[in-house]
Amino acid sequence: MTTSLAPPEPDLDAAFAALADPVRRALVSRLARGEATVKQLAEPFALTQQAISHHVGVLRRCGLVEQRRDGTSRPCRLRAERLELLSTWIDDQRRAWGDRLDALERHLGDDGTAR
Amino acid sequence: MSGDELIARRRLAASPERVWTAFTTPAGIAAFWGGAHATVPPGSVVVDCRPGGEFALDTRAPGGAAGRLRFVYVSVAAPHELVFDEPVTGIRTTVTIRPDGDGVELTVHQRRLPPELRTARAADGLASILEALDLHLRQGADR
Numbered sequence: 001m002t003t004s005l006a007p008p009e010p011d012l013d014a015a016f017a018a019l020a021d022p023v024r025r026a027l028v029s030r031l032a033r034g035e036a037t038v039k040q041l042a043e044p045f046a047l048t049q050q051a052i053s054h055h056v057g058v059l060r061r062c063g064l065v066e067q068r069r070d071g072t073s074r075p076c077r078l079r080a081e082r083l084e085l086l087s088t089w090i091d092d093q094r095r096a097w098g099d100r101l102d103a104l105e106r107h108l109g110d111d112g113t114a115r
Numbered sequence: 116m117s118g119d120e121l122i123a124r125r126r127l128a129a130s131p132e133r134v135w136t137a138f139t140t141p142a143g144i145a146a147f148w149g150g151a152h153a154t155v156p157p158g159s160v161v162v163d164c165r166p167g168g169e170f171a172l173d174t175r176a177p178g179g180a181a182g183r184l185r186f187v188y189v190s191v192a193a194p195h196e197l198v199f200d201e202p203v204t205g206i207r208t209t210v211t212i213r214p215d216g217d218g219v220e221l222t223v224h225q226r227r228l229p230p231e232l233r234t235a236r237a238a239d240g241l242a243s244i245l246e247a248l249d250l251h252l253r254q255g256a257d258r
Contacts, residue, residue: 093122093206093225094122096150097122097123097223097225098123099150100123100147100148100149100150101123101125101147101221101223102150103146103147103148103149103150103151104125104127104134104137104146104147105125105127106147107137107143107147108127108128108129108134108137109128
């Protein structure tokens with residue numbers, strides 16, 4: 001629980017930045033349903049496999065996706081534990097404000113009684 | 116997990132002016148900023164409530180951990196909307212105070228500041244990412 005705005009882990013920066021791109025978010029959503037090769041990932045997009053490979057590379061470098069070798073194919077897999085770090089950070093922020101608003105409510109109540 | 120940039124929303128039985136005062140005066144900020152887990156010494160709070168101005172405060176946690184927080188106002192529209200940035204983390208916070216019956220509805224939005232994340236689309240994106248995570252966890256693919 002953080003009561004202050006603790007700096008996010010530096011390595012979350014790259015993940016947040018990677019997720020600022022709509023194609024990469026769509027890739028993450030697709031991979032949440034299961035592994036897929038770059039060819040399979042490219043199917044719903046009007047993009048070349050090279051372009052998809054580039055996006056997969058960005059997601060790999062920030063740790064959100066990993067690729068394994070399976071014969072000649074290289075399926076991509078989502079690293080959900082990395083996504084959890086992002087959501088934990090967001091949840092911490094939300095909790096801190098929940099606490100703060102409880103205190104604000106008490107303060108406004110006290111203020112009202114005093115008048 | 117609601118999964119967007121919204122951090123908190125609260126209905127408060129107070130006028131917009133009183134809530135605004137709580138957010139923009141040293142006494143008000145000292146009263147609630149620490150939440151349940153830290154105290155803010157009233158004397159530590161400085162407020163210069165205008166765009167480009169700062170507000171800063173000390174927090175003291177029960178364990179003794181102390182820190183100074185600094186924020187820079189981006190826009191100030193009394194008594195309805197306050198936007199400020201936290202330069203260390205790059206977090207932008209928007210506080211909206213909307214009259215609601217005999218009270219107000221207070222909304223606090225926080226979002227990260229890297230330019231590429233300052234768009235509504237990025238906020239939607241964050242929601243979709245967290246939905247993806249939720250789906251993934253529910254399917255137990257990794258557990």
